[in-house]
Amino acid sequence: MSATALAAADERAHDLASYRRTAPPAPKPARRVLESFPAGAPRGQWPAESYAAQQRREGIPAHVVMDLPSDSYLVVVEVAS
Template identity: 70%
Template sequence: MSAPTLSRADHLAHEAGSYVRAIPASKLPRKVLESFPAGAPRGQWPAESFAAEQRRQGVPARVVMDLDSDSFLVIVEVAS
């Protein structure tokens, strides 16, 4: 039995799916607005709530996990 022949579209899809993408590091420095321990009670998301309040006030805050300190950080990227 001969090997199946891939169409051009299948070949491109295979290449795209096989490519290992590196996540680029942000070029902007980050400012930590607040830190919250990762052990919040079940069903409570204090870091997300704080970030949402900041966004309502026009601050482009987002939450990231700091694995070294086991905490959630609310950050903004600032132009230097």
């Protein structure tokens, strides 16, 4: 057996581990955008985070996500679908 040859069981294990599984993508939760803030806020100011914190204090489970295509921060809440 050469240094690069694999035993049959090892070759099968390698093939199984290398198999690219194609599972459907996980469904994204439905979201409602409460507010949008440009990403270019002055250093030390996080208006999206401040707004989300204010919403949470009022009982709305808001959180901030980054929208890369628009280069902005979105304050969102997940809605029941």
